[in-house]
Amino acid sequence: MSYHFKADETTDQGLRRIAHEQTLKAIDVLDVAPLPMSAKIHDMRKRCKKVRGLLRLVRGSNTDLYDVENKRFREIAKTVSARRDATSMIEAFDKLIEGHEDKLNVASFAPAHAGLVRRRDEVRQESEDINVVVGELLAELKEGAKAIEDWSLPEADEEVAGFDLFRGGFVKTYADGQEAMEVALEKPTRGNIHEWRKRAKDHWYQVRLLRESWSVPMKSRRRATKRMADHLGDDRDLTLLRDTLTEQPEQFGGVDVVEIVIGLIDREHEQLRLRAMDVGRRLYAEEPESIADRFERYWMSWRESESRLPAEIAEFEDAVST
Template sequence: MGYKLRPQDPVAEVRKVARQRIDKAIEALSVPAAERAEGVHQARKRFKELRALLRLVRKPLGAEFKRENQRLRDLGRALAESRDATAMLESWDLLSARFPKLFAEAGFKQIRRRLQARARQGEGDATNLDARIAQAINELSNASACIDSWPLSAEGFELLAAGVERTYADGCAELAKVRLEPSDEQLHEWRKRVKDHWYQTRLLTPSWPTLMQLRSDSLKRLADLLGDDHDLAMMQQLMQAQPPLFGDQSLRERLDRVIVQRRGEMQREALALGNEIYLEAPRDLVARWQRYWETAEV
C-alpha cells in the first residue's frame, strides 16, 4: 500500500491512495495507550500526505478541496499537543550529536533530564486526548465515505498538472521571500511548501522512478534541514518563555550560541539545496513531468 500514483488510471489511483492514507491514520490512532505518542505522530504524518494529495487535485476538486483540507488541518492541530514536548527532546538530542563535548557537561545533562520529564508529562497530561482521538477516527471515517464522490473528471496528467504547478510555484515564491527575509516564520512557510512538493514527488515516482526518486531524496533532505531548524527556533522560544528549564544564565547563553551556530549551518545548506531544486520555471517542470507520465511503462 505505497504512497504512489501509477499512470494507468489516475482518478482511481487518487481515490485508492486517499483511502490507504486514511486507513493507516486510523490504524495509527488505534494503538494501545503505551504506544499512543508514536501513534499520534504517525497519524499526523498521514494527514500531511493526504493534504498534499488533495493539493495535487485541488483544481478538479473545486469546493471539496477546502472542506477536506480544513478537516485534515483541524485534526492535525487537535492532536499536536501530545507531540510537541517529545519533538523538543528529539531536537535536543540532534543538537547534542553535533556538539557532543559540550552536551556531555553536567549542566547540559540536567537540562536534558528536565526536557525528558517535560516530554513524559506532556504524553500523560494531554487534555482529553482519548476523546480527541475518538473524534479524529470518526472524522476520518466520514472523510473516507466522501472519497467516491470527489469530482475527479479530468483525464491523464491533466488531472494533476495544475496541482503540480501551483505547489512548485508556491515553493519558488516562498524561497524568494526567504532570500529577502530569512525569519523563523518565513523559513517555516517555505518548509511547508517544500514538504508538499516532496510528497507530490513521491506520489509521482512511478512515472520515472530513477529521476523522481533522486528528486524525492533531495527534497527530503531539504525538508529535514528546515524542520530541524524550526525545532531549534522553537527551543529558543521555549528558553525565553521558561528560562529555569534551561538552567542559569551562563548555560542559556552557551546553549543559545550553539543553537545559532547550528541554525546558520543548516540554513546555508538548505538555501544552497533549495536553489538547485527550485531552479526550473514552474511551467517547464510541469511539461517535463508530463512527458515522464505519458511515456511511463504501465
C-alpha cells in the first residue's frame, strides 16, 4: 500500500485512497494478522498517525473535517497508549544498557529489567480485557473507514494541479514545527520536547505523502526528518523511563542501580537533543511560505510532466512505427 499521492489520480481521490488504505490495514492487522498483540497495537497506532498526518495536510481546506476525523483517529490510538508506553520503556532500557555494556556489569541491571517487565504485565492486567478493547477498536476503525467515503473536500484548482488543497495545512504544520522546536530548545521540558516530536512527525508524514513530486530531494528530507523525530522519540521514552524508575526505585533493583541508570539517561538526553537540534535547525531554516512555494513548484512540475508523458510516448511510438 502506497502512502503517497500518485500521478494517475486527482488530489481528492488520492486523499480518500490513502486514508482508506491505512484504515483497512489497521483493521486487518488487529483482526487477522498473525502477530503478537503488542505488535498489532503498535502497527495500528502507526496507521492512525498516518491518517492524522494526511488530515493535517488538508486542514486548511476543511477545518470541520479535520476536527472530527483527527479526533476520531487520535482517540482510537490513545485507547491503548498506556500499553504501548509500558513496552517502549523496556525497549528504551535495554537499548540504553546495551549501548554501555562495555562499561557496565550488565547482570547487575537484570532486576531493573525484570521490574519493568512486571510493570508492563500489571498495566495489561489493570487495563480492560484486550479482546474487548480490540473489538471496540475494530468497530471504531470500521466506522472511520465508512466515513472516509463521505469526506467533504473542496474541488481542487486545476491551475495549481490540486496543491491548493494542501498549502494551508502544509504551511501551518511546518510553522508549528518551527515554533515547537524553538520553544523546546529554550525550555526543554518533557511536554515541550514531546510537542516538538509530534510536529516533526507531522512534517515527516507530509513529506512522505508528497515525495513523488521530486523523489531525490524528498528522499533526503524524509530521511533527515525521520532521524530528528527518532531522536526525539528516544528522548521521550527515556523521560518516561526516568520518571518510572525514580517513583519506586525499590521495584527496579534499588536506589544504587536506579541512580546509575538515571545518570546514563541524563547524558543520553543531552546527546539526543543536540542531534535533533542539529538536524532541526536545517530542516526548519526556511520561512513557511517559502518552503510551501518550493513544494508547490515541485508538485506542479511533476503533475504537468506526468500529464504530458502519455501523449509524448504515443507520439514517439507513432513516429517509430511509420
